[in-house]
Amino acid sequence: MVLLGSTAPLLIDINLILQYMTLILLVIGYIKRKPFKTHGYLMLFVLIITIGTTILIMAPRLLITLSSYGYPIIAHALLGIISIILxxxxxxxxxxxxxxxRPLTCGTKIMMRLALVVWIIPILAGTMMYITLYL
Ligand code: HEM
Structure with a gap:
C-alpha cells in the first residue's frame, strides 16, 4: 500500500520494515557480543519478532502468494524455518x-556465524521477491 509507495498490502510493508529492524539488531548483536547477557537478550528479542511475524503474517501469506512466487518462496520458507530452529x-x-x-556459552562462534548467514539470506531473498511482485 502507500507506506513504501508500492502495490503491496500494508501488512506486507510492515513486515518488510520489521525484518529490516531485526537485521539491524542482528548486526548490532553480532558486532557487540559482550556482555553475553545483553547479546543473548537482544537475539531473543529478534527471534520473538521473527517467530511472531512468521506465524501472524508470512505463513498465512504463503497460501496466497505461493502461485505468484513459485519455488523461490518455498526455498525462502525452508531457510526461514532453519534459521528459526537454529x-x-x-x-x-x-x-x-x-x-x-551457568556460563553463557550457548553456541560456538562458527554456529553463531552460520545462524547469522542463514538468517540474512531470507531477508535478502524476501526483499527481492517484494521488489519483483510489488514495485
Ligand atoms: C528468519 C526467518 C525469515 C525472515 C528473516 C523472512 C524475511 C522476509 C522478508 C524480508 C520478506 C519480504 C517482505 C514481505 O514481502 O513481506 C518476506 C516475505 C515473505 N515470507 Fe518470509 N522470512 C522468514 C521466514 C519465513 C517463513 C518461515 C515463511 C513461511 C512459512 C515465510 C514466508 C514468506 C512469504 C509468503 C512472504 C511473501 C509475503 C507477500 O509478499 O505477501 N517467511 N520474508
Whole structure:
C-alpha cells in the first residue's frame, strides 16, 4: 500500500520494515557480543519478532502468494524455518544458562556465524521477491 509507495498490502510493508529492524539488531548483536547477557537478550528479542511475524503474517501469506512466487518462496520458507530452529536452540540454551547461573556459552562462534548467514539470506531473498511482485 502507500507506506513504501508500492502495490503491496500494508501488512506486507510492515513486515518488510520489521525484518529490516531485526537485521539491524542482528548486526548490532553480532558486532557487540559482550556482555553475553545483553547479546543473548537482544537475539531473543529478534527471534520473538521473527517467530511472531512468521506465524501472524508470512505463513498465512504463503497460501496466497505461493502461485505468484513459485519455488523461490518455498526455498525462502525452508531457510526461514532453519534459521528459526537454529535461533531457538541458542535461545533455549541461553534461557537455561541464565536460570541456572551457568556460563553463557550457548553456541560456538562458527554456529553463531552460520545462524547469522542463514538468517540474512531470507531477508535478502524476501526483499527481492517484494521488489519483483510489488514495485
Ligand atoms: C528468519 C526467518 C525469515 C525472515 C528473516 C523472512 C524475511 C522476509 C522478508 C524480508 C520478506 C519480504 C517482505 C514481505 O514481502 O513481506 C518476506 C516475505 C515473505 N515470507 Fe518470509 N522470512 C522468514 C521466514 C519465513 C517463513 C518461515 C515463511 C513461511 C512459512 C515465510 C514466508 C514468506 C512469504 C509468503 C512472504 C511473501 C509475503 C507477500 O509478499 O505477501 N517467511 N520474508
Amino acid at each position: 535461533g531457538s536452540l541458542f535461545a533455549i540454551r541461553f534461557i537455561l544458562a541464565v536460570r541456572n547461573n
